[in-house]
Amino acid sequence: MSGAGAPQQQPVDSRGLRVAVVAASWHDQVMDGLLAGAERALEAFGVEEPLVVRVPGTFELPVVASALAAEGYDAVVALGVVIRGGTPHFEYVCSAATDGLTRVALDHTVAVGFGVLTCDDEQQALDRAGLEGSREDKGYEATAAALLTARTLAQVRRGRDA
Template identity: 70%
Template structure:
């Protein structure tokens, strides 16, 4: 695992509405990821945080989509997928990654990607932000989401309005 070159992010997230969508599989890892995300959002001063738990990582994109439709300024997606003996790992990882990426690009709403894709439990535990872990991917994902909102608003203050309008049109055309 490499942490070399990671930026130090300090941002002011006061006034932001952030939704954390978190899978339920692998309770110990998920508890660590969620704690790290909450800590980062507290450090950034984000006052309005909603946590939505879904069964697994495959369900993260639909929950994130609803969060955006409900007005979230940013979403933090947390999950863990452990490689097994079948291609299921590849399908779930690809679906979660593509779904979250598409949502963010389509709507202009940042999605912090905190989905661990690991070969084994030890790798997941090492990234979960637990005592003895070398990484804290929940914290990193939340920081990234807030920092991206702040950067976009500073550089393009009206960009979130245009993205949300396109999303509303998409939502209406699909009857959501």
């Protein structure tokens, strides 16, 4: 985990965008950090009244993200964490979440913020969760990316330069 090469995502006025955050419930400490990072980004970008929805786990993120996209949300931020164990379960859940969220973005032409941590151990997740002492704030980053993409999509739909 280097974080090197990450783009500078300066907040831009995103008032008027309908934004939903769908977050898994596993790993309370990591998820609390990811959600707090998302909330910081939403505030910095001026998003008013975002919807926050919780689901049991990362596997459930795509179906709820799809339902939110179908309801007309401009951006859906998906937050979750999967920590490698001793079985192939890690690969199945990571693949299903990644493929499912990609499908949501493409099928609905909606911005989807990918804030799913796929880590070898709990410390890696904590280092990315945006908590005090964390090296990265993936909840903020995923939300900022979704908002910037939603604004670009709005410009494309209006026929203006992106």
